[in-house]
Amino acid sequence: MQAHALAFCRAVSLAHLLIGIAWASTTAAQDRHAILVGVSGYPYLSEDARLNIGSDLDPTKDGPANDVLTMKTTLLQRGFANDNIVVLADGVSDTPLPTRANIISAFEATADKLVAGQDDYVFVFFAGHGSQQPARSRHMESEPDLLDETFLPYDVQPWDTEAELMPNALLDDEIGSLLAGLRNKGAFVWMVADTCHSATITRSNLVHLGEEVKFRSWDMRSNAGSSAHSMATSPVKVAPVDPVALEETAGGFVGFFAAQAHQSAPQARLPKNSEDQKTRGWFSYAFNMALSEQPDLTYGQLSQRILDLYNAEYISRFVTPYYENIDQFQGVAAFANTSGNRQMQWQVRKDFDGNLMLAAGLLHGIGTGTKLAVFPTATAGEDEVLGLVDVTHVKATEAKVEHVHDHKGDQPRIPARAWARLVEHEPALSLRVSLESASGASVPETNEIAESLRETASAQRTIRFVGNDQASDVRLVLHRDHLEFRLDPTDRIGHAAQGKAVPPLATPFPDQPELQQAIEDRLMKVYKSSLLMKAADVISEDPAIGGVELHMSLCANARPSCVDYPERAQITQPPSLSPGDRLQLSVVNTKFELIDYTVLHIDTDFAIAAVSQGRLTKDDDPQRIMQDKITPGQSGTQQLIVILVEGRPGEELSGFSFFQDPKTYLWARDTAPTMRGRTLELEVAERAQIAVYHWWSSEN
Template sequence: MAVRHFSLVCCWWVVFLPAVFLPATPLSAAEPAAKHALLIGCTDYPRLDDFFQLEGPVNDVALMRQVLIESYGFTAESGRMVTLAASEDAMHQPTRANIQREFESLARRVQAGDEVLILMGGHGSQQPDNDPENPMDAEPDGLDEVFLPCDVGPWDGKAGMIENAIVDDQLRQWLSALVAKQASVCIIMDACHSGSGVRGSDAERSRQVPPGQLVPKALLDSVRESSSEDDASDSLFDGPGDLVAIYAAQPHETTPEKKLPLTADPDARKYYGLLSFTLCDLLSNTNRKLTYNELIQEVQSRYVAMGRRSPTPLIEGSNRDRIVMGKESFPERSRIRLSIQSDDEGTINSGALQGVTKGSIYRITAPLDDAGRSNKDTSGFVQVTEVDMTSATVVPVAYDESPKVSLADVQQRSVCELVFRDLGDRRLGVAVDSFDDSGTAIAESLHQRLTQLASELDSELVEVVTDPQDAQWLIRYNEGEVRLVPGAGIATGDESSVFVSHGVRSDWPELMREDLRRIARATNLLRLTGDNAETDRGGLIGLSIKTFDEENNEIQWQSAGRVLKEGQQIKVRLQHFGRENVDVTLLYVDNAYGITCLYPNPGESNRLRTGDSQSIRLRINAETVGLESLVAIVVKSDGQPVDYSVLEQPSLERASAELSRDVNRGGVGLFETPLGRLCKTSLYGVGASRGVTREAEQNYRVSVMSWKIEP
């Protein structure tokens, strides 16, 4: 458990909305609340350098539009769905004038009770505060945050601002007009303004233009010298009205766009904003109602499962506990259908966005009849060979003692049901970087030497790859040191994420081998939390994890995430609300990738019956620094209590020895269960388990809760 040290580089957009509402026309019984969306994606910046051109925002807009229409009842009719993105139509380019026109048009159309969703994807930046004396617009660092439309220009000295930039003050006015009409508004800002840190791989592009690229350096230096951040407000949104603001990152962090989804074939991936894609993924796959606060916590959990340490999404607003877009009920998901292309190949109407993975196997049953019923008789099985965003290619396969069939004998539009989920290669990808922290190329001879030494790192848990864009971690030479750096980079204040071996010497791989093994084990444990996150267990397994302070107040997710203090005593409470008895293991993953068992203690039963609760008390200390996580492994009870506390052991040999000493800790057969085999492969690199059957998946759940610790 750790303390995380960082300083805020700037204050995010503080949105103060007027307390007095304008008159609004009440809804009649015949007029249900309407849904409106304004989706803005700034991809091309003709007046900025090539380095600052983006690819993702136009894809964010298209994906969000699809999710809103298919899953949330939005419609493109009557001008209620407006998109401003790369377009041949000048009226729909994301210019400042067009953005302002659509905000003002939206304010005229909305009525009380309407749902409004706004997405703004593109670059952010900063400029000197143009109204420093206004107490309602305090900028302690002396800088306004700005969003950059596609026609942004250079610094305009006469106007005292970046040409065409949208300042936070202006956005505040546009939002005020919507909230004043008593509409329920959610704005998503997939941009960042001032974050910094250690560079990651070129697979990710930051959605930020540093202020120095647009504002004269002398002016920025003058503003910074005369300002103080000591008086920075803790609140990033503090206005009345029904508005929720979601930001891609904390003030000291950057937010990326990258090629996603990772489960799709490389050629099928496109650039998306990390926040926009993750939100769309969650919104299109959830089968339960979520509040906005819960949604952002789910986003953070997805990031952790991806092995990311940053960014931490930020949420503000007076009504964060409102149900996302007012959706209270979720009908049964559409069936997966098979379209036959030939005797030995077909496609299904689900892809990476719906959780389909290459290698997964589906059972084929007859098409639905006129009454919507399906004949459950199995016609055969197909396996996924290629995955696109919303579709996948499948081929017949023998499975479960059933022979391979010809699709010529299968009906078009047959129903496909998942029976085996392939979770892919569990090894940690590592590559030698050709550049140092500043982006300067290292000498070719040095790169060759590092590559030669790195080849010794290949193991059952680590794969040395050629392209840094395919790596989760980078081996980087910087100022005489060989370093291990996360491929996603490091936010300011989290420099402890760098693992250092001094000098380029022959024993360098040996120094890093154990670091990589520890990183791989913890990363794969966290990855398990995302592998079965969307499994519907019909209420059989249900575990609530909550944290409380010394006064027994629940520690809630705040703007900066869930934050704990050094020396603080907390209580973690496990509450079982499912219909079946379960065995629970609680593991702690610290920022140095250590794994420690918190529950159960040796010899303690970890079985919880329906309604049971268990509390664990912790004191936060500063042994490690950064983002840390609780991982709960919940297994449906069957026979003797089973716990996975042995996963804290660094090797399979030590874990097996621990098991053999105490049958109540899972016994020697623990690693022979479906989840146990998956853990054995993921954390120890032993065995060939790449996935789990759908039936076995119903019997366990792996979930995560993360927090940051401050001094």
């Protein structure tokens, strides 16, 4: 599994996690393209590899073929031109076979059609077998479990015992490069994958589902030495895809994936009790069904509706879909690529004591006094509002809400599982910023910067402009040729500021808007790092979640073996690491059915990157979630923030990779700022843990 990505059910978006998220906007000239890949039969593998319930290759029986046809119908209804939809599927007439070479060619041909700067849109769909194989040597350092996730094209060959791979399998890194080729043209990409890599599960484990269920996973070694390849002439082995790095100007990405890392993607005869029953992937079926019921769903509402359909059929007891970048695009209409109006919403549920708990807290920027509107479902219209709630107590990953009332002042009945949408936001933290001039600085330029700060503070409630005579967290000092950012190492942001520096801004600036944006971008990095440290301090006041242990080890070039690496709280000075040293992080979970994890890296200049994110099951053995090599960079303190939260079956992964997005907290714009201190009233046990590791990095 990729250290900077998720298992194949989500690792195909590898490049986005390594670089970050780029945003695209819609223009009148935008073109829409689609690549639909469905693999049902595998002629070079044994017959039980086929994803059809019957024995013959038949579109009425083959799940991926049906999924591709249904998906194409959905796209045509959404305005995609037929000529811009590339279909690669066996069992579908007049379409090329989904071989490795044809899949690669389809991506390259689509990339050639895209126009840079036009903000085109590309929908990518994969359906078929997923699996794993030992990582190639050049990928070992980025693979914590030393495995590459793969998608199996039509012409994949039996397991090669000597090479430990399946020839013609499409690797996660290769899919990431193919996606990067699209996004580097400025195109927004929405990828949907109805596949996974887990070991095969037989129907006998799922008899309660009523219909025969087969899983889209394949144990590649099961074909080692098999004579199945005699069914056809051995196919040509296709060369590897050249690596493609994601550029800073790349288009955005959102991913919908059928299962978590440890799960398989099911298919069955659907719809139930219908004469039109065909073998379909459950995820594809729920995806298209949700869009047919409510065509105007946002990405966030669609993701929740799919979960609702899974829960209604008990599928969620075994499979939970994974959604990537859903926080960033939650309020954006499906098949749109602009950030739009981000309507933030989170689940509200009752705990064992009857308290209403919001599934958002400090790490989501929520502060005491925040007001939210409660709705019965994630897709409910504005006229279905049940009432309003106020946030009264805030913790790291959740908050207690009270004072439920409707417009008449009555107490409405709130269901056990409801949804709350942001109405009036109170930030969890306000960054105090002041400005002063050094000797020789220009007075007009000082006034210009002061005006920019006032405009930023009036629009962005997380930043507060204060006078020189007041305490500040960040003091801006204008020199003759640059603007300096001085951090006050007080207890308030001390952990975040220690050993770090904000890059100065060269002056003068060509225009006011550019200056304001540059200042805001730098301050937002400091703000988010401070928020992470504050959440770590808050959660440390409660005992860590029992039964879950973190193990960090350092494998230094100068040492023959790896050694334990302590958390920040256990040492006074950060250790000094050199380029080439490796950090490995594992989790032992002996108590909880599910644990969701996020690993964030904070660089010396406060830049935040998501290193790893996923979901772990209960296991007495260590599960490695990260393996990173130290690379040359700026001198200063670097940090890893590890966030663990108890996962809930049938619900989305509780992830925090959105911290790497520069626009994460821009939805929190309102009127005059309010200072909020740390809330110490922690009445409801929070099953979460935050660990901080830090080190000193030198330039060479």
